[in-house]
Amino acid sequence: MTPEEFRRYGRQVVDWIADYQEKIESYPVLSRARPGEVLASLPAHPPERGEGFEAVLADLDRVVMPGITHWQHPGFFAYFPANASGPAILGDLLSAGLGVQGMLWATSPACTELETRTIDWLAELLDLPARFRGDGAGGGVIQDSASGAALVAILAALHRADGGTAGREGITRRHTLYISSQTHSSLEKAAKVAGIGSANVRVVDSGPGTLAMAPAHLDALLAEDAAAGAVPVLVCATVGTTSTTAVDPVPEIGEVCARHGVWLHVDAAYAGVAAVCPELRWVNDGLDGHVDSYSTNPHKWLLTNFDCNALWVADRAPLVGALSILPEYLRNQATSSGEVIDYRDWQISLGRRFRALKLWSVIRWYGAEGLREHVRTGVRLARDLASWVAADPGFELLEHPPFGLVCFRPRWDGLPDGEADAATMRLMERLNASGDLYLTHTKAGGRVLLRMAIGAPATGDAHVAAAWRRIREEAAEQAAERADPGR
Numbered sequence: 001m002t003p004e005e006f007r008r009y010g011r012q013v014v015d016w017i018a019d020y021q022e023k024i025e026s027y028p029v030l031s032r033a034r035p036g037e038v039l040a041s042l043p044a045h046p047p048e049r050g051e052g053f054e055a056v057l058a059d060l061d062r063v064v065m066p067g068i069t070h071w072q073h074p075g076f077f078a079y080f081p082a083n084a085s086g087p088a089i090l091g092d093l094l095s096a097g098l099g100v101q102g103m104l105w106a107t108s109p110a111c112t113e114l115e116t117r118t119i120d121w122l123a124e125l126l127d128l129p130a131r132f133r134g135d136g137a138g139g140g141v142i143q144d145s146a147s148g149a150a151l152v153a154i155l156a157a158l159h160r161a162d163g164g165t166a167g168r169e170g171i172t173r174r175h176t177l178y179i180s181s182q183t184h185s186s187l188e189k190a191a192k193v194a195g196i197g198s199a200n201v202r203v204v205d206s207g208p209g210t211l212a213m214a215p216a217h218l219d220a221l222l223a224e225d226a227a228a229g230a231v232p233v234l235v236c237a238t239v240g241t242t243s244t245t246a247v248d249p250v251p252e253i254g255e256v257c258a259r260h261g262v263w264l265h266v267d268a269a270y271a272g273v274a275a276v277c278p279e280l281r282w283v284n285d286g287l288d289g290h291v292d293s294y295s296t297n298p299h300k301w302l303l304t305n306f307d308c309n310a311l312w313v314a315d316r317a318p319l320v321g322a323l324s325i326l327p328e329y330l331r332n333q334a335t336s337s338g339e340v341i342d343y344r345d346w347q348i349s350l351g352r353r354f355r356a357l358k359l360w361s362v363i364r365w366y367g368a369e370g371l372r373e374h375v376r377t378g379v380r381l382a383r384d385l386a387s388w389v390a391a392d393p394g395f396e397l398l399e400h401p402p403f404g405l406v407c408f409r410p411r412w413d414g415l416p417d418g419e420a421d422a423a424t425m426r427l428m429e430r431l432n433a434s435g436d437l438y439l440t441h442t443k444a445g446g447r448v449l450l451r452m453a454i455g456a457p458a459t460g461d462a463h464v465a466a467a468w469r470r471i472r473e474e475a476a477e478q479a480a481e482r483a484d485p486g487r
């Protein structure tokens with residue numbers, strides 16, 4: 001493709017994306033494709049001769065779009081948001097356009113140094129403690145995902161726990177990891193990948209009547225395991241759990257970890273970015289104590305297209321110790337001088353994309369002010385919804401921290417628990433089939449709840465109000481059908 005052809009098709013692609021943004025509400029939020037449908041519309045064999053790009057664009061509309069679930073639709077309330085934004089899309093396009101691979105400082109100094117500056121900017125925007133900034137012993141790095149960040153943190157913690165023995169000789173002793181029942185599944189997966197094994201993942205109780213990790217039980221488990229000869233490696237505390245945005249008591253957990261000399265990783269994948277707002281900075285409570293690593297996802301609620309996770313460590317030495325390897329073909333003067341960062345030593349893979357460009361674009365376009373406004377809108381819309389749910393005697397609301405997620409369900413008066421859960425699931429399916437909105441569910445306190453996560457940039461007051469109207473109507477309709485099956 002010549003630059004001239006690129007210019008022509010590039011304009012078409014950008015127009016296509018802008019058109020998509022304008023008409024996104026005309027699509028059903030949740031794709032209606034059946035399993036295998038997209039696959040069946042695609043040729044089984046690749047073309048022998050190149051085709052024009054028009055053919056690709058035509059298939060985008062014909063084949064791809066019916067199989068798309070519209071994450072940027074204002075009625076998308078499932079999982080957590082995965083915000084996209086104009087500046088992030090353009091930043092990503094520029095990254096693709098430059099086509100650099102930033103494994104070493106020397107392979108594109110700007111790729112490394114722009115990342116260092118941008119991640120420090122983000123630390124400042126979130127008001128993270130100074131020790132996570134790159135000018136001290138710590139530092140930040142962009143990872144692909146919170147899952148990847150957790151794995152990297154575990155490998156650094158393993159390195160610190162046994163002075164690099166595991167990296168050299170393999171894991172020879174029993175190592176243990178501590179989570180709660182609400183911790184994201186990526187921690188158990190990372191324990192499997194790191195060779196710790198899921199059998200050595202200990203589940204700490206939640207405090208009575210809460211979904212938050214109980215520090216006293218953590219203390220007891222750590223003591224018990226150490227007495228039995230195990231090496232406790234890492235504790236993961238969560239700020240804003242995936243299920244209900246519950247918050248673990250990080251300050252107390254930090255004290256326990258300090259006493260036992262165990263690494264504390266704080267997973268704030270969704271909620272951490274809320275700290276752009278001073279009134280939500282309490283999400284950082286405890287980070288100035290004994291926290292070794294902290295991770296949050298600008299790719300969820302902070303307007304930066306997937307993938308973009310930010311991981312900070314208080315001390316980069318065990319991280320680099322765990323992950324650096326220097327084969328002859330990567331030797332270079334800049335690396336030997338010790339004056340530069342090679343981010344390949346901060347992640348699993350060697351190669352890395354220029355992800356900082358999109359985060360940098362986002363921060364520059366919105367400014368601290370714009371980022372705060374976006375988070376505040378989500379918080380306000382969720383608060384409105386929660387107040388409507390609480391005021392409706394037909395619904396029950398789960399108490400929740402003031403982020404963008406609201407968990408609730410109809411009371412289904414008179415139905416035993418199991419049937420009420422089935423009715424809630426049925427309601428969710430009906431709502432999702434409507435095409436107007438998309439919700440997911442969770443289980444908390446022994447019952448199934450609908451999860452409505454607000455925070456897509458396109459979602460406004462009218463969308464949340466319409467979704468709530470729809471939920472009430474559909475629940476009433478379902479209750480009426482149950483009362484009179486012949487309807």
Ligand SMILES: *Cc1c(COP(=O)(O)O)cnc(C)c1O
Pocket residue numbers: 080144145146147148184186238240241242267268269270297309
């Ligand atoms: C979403 C989420 C994750 C996983 O995020 P990825 O970036 O997709 O790996 C991990 N932890 C929590 C608390 C989350 O909400």
